[in-house]
Amino acid sequence: MDIMKSILIGLVVLILLPNATLAHKVNLFAYAEDGMVYTESYFSDGRKVMNSTVEVFDAKKNKLLLTGKTDKNGEFSFKIPQATGLRIVLTASMGHKNEYLLSEDEVRDALGMVSASEKSLPESVEKEKKQISPKSLTQIYDNQLEAIVEQAVEKKTAPIMRKLIKIEKQIQKPSLQEILGGIGYILGLMGIGIYFKYKSKR
Amino acid sequence: MHISEGILSAPVLLTGVILAAGGVSLGLKKMEYEKIPEVAVLTSAFFVASLIHIPIGPSSAHLVLNGLLGLLLGWPVFSAILVGLALQALLFQFGGITSLGVNTFNMAFPAMVSFYLFRLFNRRYNRYMFIFSGFLCGVIGILGSALLVAISLVTTGEAFLIAAKLIVIAHLPVMIIEGGITAAAVIFLNKVKPELLTKEVRT
Numbered sequence: 001m002d003i004m005k006s007i008l009i010g011l012v013v014l015i016l017l018p019n020a021t022l023a024h025k026v027n028l029f030a031y032a033e034d035g036m037v038y039t040e041s042y043f044s045d046g047r048k049v050m051n052s053t054v055e056v057f058d059a060k061k062n063k064l065l066l067t068g069k070t071d072k073n074g075e076f077s078f079k080i081p082q083a084t085g086l087r088i089v090l091t092a093s094m095g096h097k098n099e100y101l102l103s104e105d106e107v108r109d110a111l112g113m114v115s116a117s118e119k120s121l122p123e124s125v126e127k128e129k130k131q132i133s134p135k136s137l138t139q140i141y142d143n144q145l146e147a148i149v150e151q152a153v154e155k156k157t158a159p160i161m162r163k164l165i166k167i168e169k170q171i172q173k174p175s176l177q178e179i180l181g182g183i184g185y186i187l188g189l190m191g192i193g194i195y196f197k198y199k200s201k202r
Numbered sequence: 203m204h205i206s207e208g209i210l211s212a213p214v215l216l217t218g219v220i221l222a223a224g225g226v227s228l229g230l231k232k233m234e235y236e237k238i239p240e241v242a243v244l245t246s247a248f249f250v251a252s253l254i255h256i257p258i259g260p261s262s263a264h265l266v267l268n269g270l271l272g273l274l275l276g277w278p279v280f281s282a283i284l285v286g287l288a289l290q291a292l293l294f295q296f297g298g299i300t301s302l303g304v305n306t307f308n309m310a311f312p313a314m315v316s317f318y319l320f321r322l323f324n325r326r327y328n329r330y331m332f333i334f335s336g337f338l339c340g341v342i343g344i345l346g347s348a349l350l351v352a353i354s355l356v357t358t359g360e361a362f363l364i365a366a367k368l369i370v371i372a373h374l375p376v377m378i379i380e381g382g383i384t385a386a387a388v389i390f391l392n393k394v395k396p397e398l399l400t401k402e403v404r405t
Binding site for chain 2 (some may be wrong): 181
């Protein structure tokens with residue numbers, strides 16, 4: 001009986017230990033911009049992950065490209081090593097690990113490389129280049145400016161659009177949680193059915 | 203096969219609700235106490251079956267399993283399919299809530315046809331008849347549902363023959379696959395737990 005009590009007390013103490021129970025998982029988020037990759041890591045209770053190892057792999061060939069450590073803000077950034085998909089793995093204390101996959105499109109966008117869906121210069125600028133018609137100088141500059149601004153905005157929003165579409169696609173599929181939830185409801189109804197049928201049997 | 207919200211008119215939806223309610227209440231009365239876990243397991247199978255896609259050319263269809271459910275459960279299949287469809291509508295937005303009655307009847311009625319058909323074909327045990335009736339029940343489940351869906355859509359202005367042809371032809375591969383699955387299931391159950399099959403017909 002005393003052994004049981006001491007085991008129980010030991011378990012309660014372990015449960016009450018501060019760090020062990022607060023973090024259910026570690027979250028890692030990364031985005032690529034202007035030739036750099038910026039990562040942020042935090043535990044699910046919001047605490048920043050400090051001084052933890054980050055490894056970057058080639059997404060397809062799984063070759064280790066570089067490693068580093070998160071700073072006291074939970075951030076770690078690095079120059080893009082190559083124009084492929086990147087798998088970023090974070091290893092935090094006490095067995096927490098997570099990874100984030102940067103798609104090849106995102107990496108190429110940040111390097112300023114043309115991805116498959118990027119459009120070429122709008123036709124208005126192309127036409128202006130071809131014809132040297134007697135228009136006023138300011139009009140030519142206005143049209144070109146508009147075209148350049150449009151193209152710059154398009155370049156910035158294209159990766160955002162792609163990410164939104166990816167998220168939307170993920171929402172459409174029935175998730176595992178929903179399937180398990182549905183089966184849970186069915187089992188619950190079964191329990192209710194058994195209860196009432198049993199009562200009517202007696 | 204699942205009719206979505208906003209397609210059918212109110213009278214059709216109401217008819218569906220009344221027919222489904224009749225089937226479900228009959229099913230609840232005839233549900234035996236010992237069979238309730240079996241109903242739950244088959245409801246889960248039906249619930250998940252719609253997630254299994256069969257690619258057909260440009261689009262795809264999904265498994266229904268109503269033939270198998272019907273021949274195993276009998277009248278309680280109405281309750282099973284109602285619960286399965288309700289959860290699919292609420293969790294995955296498959297089908298609709300107002301069309302729940304119509305969809306339940308469209309899928310459960312052919313299931314009941316399968317139930318009686320299976321027992322009709324198996325008065326005396328003949329191995330080939332047994333396998334064939336299993337296959338047939340799977341086919342009837344899908345074919346019956348397709349025809350009932352076409353009838354339901356007639357009131358929206360679609361000519362029955364054209365709609366029926368389209369839906370039936372689109373589901374031909376599904377009919378064959380479901381027939382195969384039902385036959386295989388029936389053969390397996392006969393070896394492992396034959397009591398599940400001969401519910402009302404005791405030889």
